[in-house]
Amino acid sequence: MNKRVVIIGAGPGGLATSILLAAAGCDVTLIEARERVGGRTSSREEAGFRFDNGPTFFLYPQILESIFESAGRRLRDEVELTSLETLYRVVFGDGSSLDATSDIAELSRRVAELSPSDAEGVARFFADNDRKFDSFLPFLQQPFLGTKALLDPKLIALLPALAPWRQLDRELERYFDDPRVRMAFSFQALYLGMTPRTCPSLFSILPLIEYRFGVFHPKGGCGAIMDAMARVAGELGVDVRLNEPVRNLAFAGRRVSGVVTDAGRVEADAVVMNADFAAAMRAMVPNALRRRWSDRRIDRQNYSCSTFMLYLGIEGDYPEQPHHTVYIPSDYRRNLDDIEQARGLTTDPAFYAQNASVTDDSLAPEGHSTLYMLLPVANEHDDKPVDWEKATPRYRELALEQLEKVGFAGVADRIVHESVTTPADWTRDFRIHRGATFNLAHNFGQMLHRRPRNRFEDLDNVYLVGGGTHPGSGLPTIFESARISSRLLCEDLGLDVPFAAPEAPSGGLMRSLAGMGRRFAGQRGTA
Numbered sequence: 001m002n003k004r005v006v007i008i009g010a011g012p013g014g015l016a017t018s019i020l021l022a023a024a025g026c027d028v029t030l031i032e033a034r035e036r037v038g039g040r041t042s043s044r045e046e047a048g049f050r051f052d053n054g055p056t057f058f059l060y061p062q063i064l065e066s067i068f069e070s071a072g073r074r075l076r077d078e079v080e081l082t083s084l085e086t087l088y089r090v091v092f093g094d095g096s097s098l099d100a101t102s103d104i105a106e107l108s109r110r111v112a113e114l115s116p117s118d119a120e121g122v123a124r125f126f127a128d129n130d131r132k133f134d135s136f137l138p139f140l141q142q143p144f145l146g147t148k149a150l151l152d153p154k155l156i157a158l159l160p161a162l163a164p165w166r167q168l169d170r171e172l173e174r175y176f177d178d179p180r181v182r183m184a185f186s187f188q189a190l191y192l193g194m195t196p197r198t199c200p201s202l203f204s205i206l207p208l209i210e211y212r213f214g215v216f217h218p219k220g221g222c223g224a225i226m227d228a229m230a231r232v233a234g235e236l237g238v239d240v241r242l243n244e245p246v247r248n249l250a251f252a253g254r255r256v257s258g259v260v261t262d263a264g265r266v267e268a269d270a271v272v273m274n275a276d277f278a279a280a281m282r283a284m285v286p287n288a289l290r291r292r293w294s295d296r297r298i299d300r301q302n303y304s305c306s307t308f309m310l311y312l313g314i315e316g317d318y319p320e321q322p323h324h325t326v327y328i329p330s331d332y333r334r335n336l337d338d339i340e341q342a343r344g345l346t347t348d349p350a351f352y353a354q355n356a357s358v359t360d361d362s363l364a365p366e367g368h369s370t371l372y373m374l375l376p377v378a379n380e381h382d383d384k385p386v387d388w389e390k391a392t393p394r395y396r397e398l399a400l401e402q403l404e405k406v407g408f409a410g411v412a413d414r415i416v417h418e419s420v421t422t423p424a425d426w427t428r429d430f431r432i433h434r435g436a437t438f439n440l441a442h443n444f445g446q447m448l449h450r451r452p453r454n455r456f457e458d459l460d461n462v463y464l465v466g467g468g469t470h471p472g473s474g475l476p477t478i479f480e481s482a483r484i485s486s487r488l489l490c491e492d493l494g495l496d497v498p499f500a501a502p503e504a505p506s507g508g509l510m511r512s513l514a515g516m517g518r519r520f521a522g523q524r525g526t527a
Helices: 012-023 062-070 104-114 116-140 147-151 153-162 168-172 179-184 187-192 201-213 222-235 277-284 295-300 332-342 388-405 423-429 475-492 513-521
Strands: 004-008 027-031 043-046 049-052 081-083 088-092 097-100 215-218 239-241 246-252 255-261 264-267 270-273 306-315 324-328 351-354 368-377 415-421 462-464
Touching (some): 012 475, 043 306, 049 306, 049 368, 088 179, 097 104, 104 179, 168 201, 270 475, 277 295, 351 388, 415 423, 462 475
Parallel strands (some): 004 270, 088 324
Antiparallel strands (some): 088 097, 255 264
């Protein structure tokens, strides 16, 4: 008889795990509380417009390609991917800007226009981070189930280069003098819901991943990837159940033997939790059963910021604007203080805008386009909560003013459809603890073995996937968590593991700057 596995939550981690375990021969039931798959990475379709709820960048597709291959499929047969020529435009508060390109020689020239003395630092930055990425990648592909995992001599030897105790902003000072240039190579900390001054320097590899492997747009948005994963999972025999919240787990002591929903009890030899870790633990597992991750410890953890979202259907389009725009205000430090300390709303907020219709005309009715806007804001902390019912109208007006600053002229007058998501909505509608959109923070004290572990330490035959476990938030690392946890589960149940972590990439970003530019240029268009 095949082993029975129940997966709670059809987010990217749950979907990836369902494919891997079905390929390993398990009988998999995937249970999702919402009406469609994807979790934070799901789509919303409104008035003929299609938006991603959360992630819009698709990076490092190699991991998901490997997951599909384990099931005998090819990712690019299921999803149409376009590699972006301009990765994104970074606009600064003083009006200057930088268009990011994966042609490193050209990027150096563009950096020189901002700060001539910083141009030479570009190649040095990528060379150092190229080595860092290749060296550390194997440790992102393995579980950290306790302090013993830290004693690996190879990991210890890496510590001086990784310098996880150093802040990302301090790391960038080793390469660039101009604060604008440092921000252009460190705003990616926002992908983790952190800031350059709180994010460990290890994550300087994030821009390396963008420039080395490309920034991709999936036709139909990142939600289309989730839909494709669910389709493949169903074809592999996974029982995908929507609109069926899990009420609680079924226990025999600390052993979990199944889950309970309104439709009844589902027996399981193992349970995989892809729901938001903090929210799900408090809702489904009695505090007395959690020795390490008690309510008290969960409350004492540091959580990422939240986000204020605008989803806009626009009359006409903005063909002169790039696919991705990031705005960094002149007084970015004050912006960060407002989020991290004052927990209030800043007057000149940083933001990210996606103008996806310049790449993908399937997202809007003819003669229209979509605009997606994300503003980092404080999470729903108990100390100084924002009353979003009152704050939303004025913050929405401010957000539209910010869009005007970066070139979206007359945007307010061209809106034909609009919806908003606030931290309160993330908490209520997506069951995210404190509305912390990027999950547990990735500070030095909450990485590796100090995150909730892939084989969950407080319960028997329970495994975790998603941003709340190792390796962390972001689609590539969430997919990696699925591979790690699936391997552990198969080993524990005595199953053959038909998939394995890939070998670390060889070669390097900086082998030839000119050659790299040509290589990426050859990938333009449909990938």
